[in-house]
Amino acid sequence: MIDVHIHVTPPRLPGVGPLMPILQQSPEQIATALRREMRYAGIQQACAIGCWNGGDNDPLGLATTLAVAAQTPGLRLIGVADPTRTDPLHLQRVEQLLASGTVVALKLYLGYLHYEPAHPNYRPYYELAARYKLPVFLHTGDTFSPKAKLKYAHPLGVDEVAVDHPDVHFVLCHVGNPWMLDAAEVIYKNLNVWADLSGLLIGDEQDFANPDMEEHIAELADRLVKAIRYSERPNRFLYGSDWPLAPMLPYRNALLRILPTHWHELIFVENARRLLRLP
Numbered sequence: 001m002i003d004v005h006i007h008v009t010p011p012r013l014p015g016v017g018p019l020m021p022i023l024q025q026s027p028e029q030i031a032t033a034l035r036r037e038m039r040y041a042g043i044q045q046a047c048a049i050g051c052w053n054g055g056d057n058d059p060l061g062l063a064t065t066l067a068v069a070a071q072t073p074g075l076r077l078i079g080v081a082d083p084t085r086t087d088p089l090h091l092q093r094v095e096q097l098l099a100s101g102t103v104v105a106l107k108l109y110l111g112y113l114h115y116e117p118a119h120p121n122y123r124p125y126y127e128l129a130a131r132y133k134l135p136v137f138l139h140t141g142d143t144f145s146p147k148a149k150l151k152y153a154h155p156l157g158v159d160e161v162a163v164d165h166p167d168v169h170f171v172l173c174h175v176g177n178p179w180m181l182d183a184a185e186v187i188y189k190n191l192n193v194w195a196d197l198s199g200l201l202i203g204d205e206q207d208f209a210n211p212d213m214e215e216h217i218a219e220l221a222d223r224l225v226k227a228i229r230y231s232e233r234p235n236r237f238l239y240g241s242d243w244p245l246a247p248m249l250p251y252r253n254a255l256l257r258i259l260p261t262h263w264h265e266l267i268f269v270e271n272a273r274r275l276l277r278l279p
Contacts (some may be wrong), residue, residue: 002272003046003239003248005137005173005198008034008075009064012051013112015145020244027067034072034243041241041248045074045278049107049137052080059085059093060103076131076276078137079103081098083113083121091124098132104276105171111153112145118160126165135169135275136190137196140176140183155183169275171238174199187231194275197267198240200224201254208250223256228263238275239268 006079008030010018014145018024022033023228038046048068054061060079073111081096082090097103106129115121115140129136140155162170172195176183187193200220228234241251259267272278 001039001043001252001268002239002276002278003038003041003043003241003243004171004238004272004276005196006034006046006048006243007245008048008068009051009061009063011049011080011109011112012053012061013145014110015147016112019144022244027064028071031068031071034068034075037243037248038072038074040227041252043074043248043252045076045272046072046243047076047078047104047276048152049078049239049241050080050227052082052109052113053084055079056090056093059090060097060106062097062102068101075101076104076278078105078107081106081108081122081125081136083108083115083119083125086121091128094125095128098128098134103134105137105172110130110139110157111148111150112139112141114149116152117157118164122145122161125207126161126168130165130167133277134169135194137171137173139174140172141174141179142177155179155186158193159186159190164187164192166192169190169194171196171275172244175224175227175237180223181230184227184231187233187236194236194238194271196226196238196240197255199242199245201251202242205247205250208247208254213254217254217258224258225260228259234263235266235271237267238262238272 048065050065052059170193172183175195
């Protein structure tokens with residue numbers, strides 16, 4: 001299985017803490033915990049998102065992620081595009097990383113950063129993504145920050161850039177939750193738009209074992225399956241857990257129950273392998 005959306009470093013976004021205590025530990029400790037989670041959940045490859053505003057020498061916020069990846073077989077990197085940095089030197093450093101093959105995708109933190117997807121400051125990153133054939137993941141839907149602005153995180157905003165940048169594949173993180181049908185419409189209409197299924201259930205091992213979680217899973221099943229069927233594109237949905245916001249094994253098991261069996265191979269393996277060009 002392939003998990004396209006995890007975190008191994010605090011995102012360092014306005015109004016957002018470290019997400020979970022594990023992310024405040026050393027890269028060695030994070031790698032140890034991650035290897036265990038991946039082994040239990042049967043995850044052969046995972047994609048870890050960097051942090052925002054990593055500094056001049058870390059243009060895609062990947063310093064900690066690289067340190068964890070060095071100790072975690074199968075861990076791939078997603079760099080964070082910074083709309084506050086479009087100066088030529090910064091973009092040159094970004095391109096050097098993309099040319100080296102260090103990352104498999106870029107990530108935009110819509111909503112957390114007050115820039116719409118079509119903001120001119122994102123255009124250089126889209127152009128680089130097209131040049132190096134890398135997908136662009138975009139946070140869509142609810143946020144973890146009271147300082148975020150939801151209007152920038154609505155999935156309908158991605159329709160505009162999908163049309164204007166047809167050579168770029170865009171991924172709606174979290175299926176735009178709670179606007180799943182809106183996200184499904186954007187996917188249905190645009191052949192270059194995908195979605196990941198990360199972060200749809202949040203909690204620790206105890207939360208997932210609580211009987212109340214069954215109600216959340218049943219409600220999610222109704223909305224998620226309806227959205228995928230509406231899109232008519234099960235071949236453009238990707239499995240992701242958003243670890244450590246959810247433990248990998250219980251989250252995987254919940255999604256296995258929710259999704260019809262005939263979608264499993266596509267969503268848990270093949271779609272990600274095709275989009276991210278993974279071995």
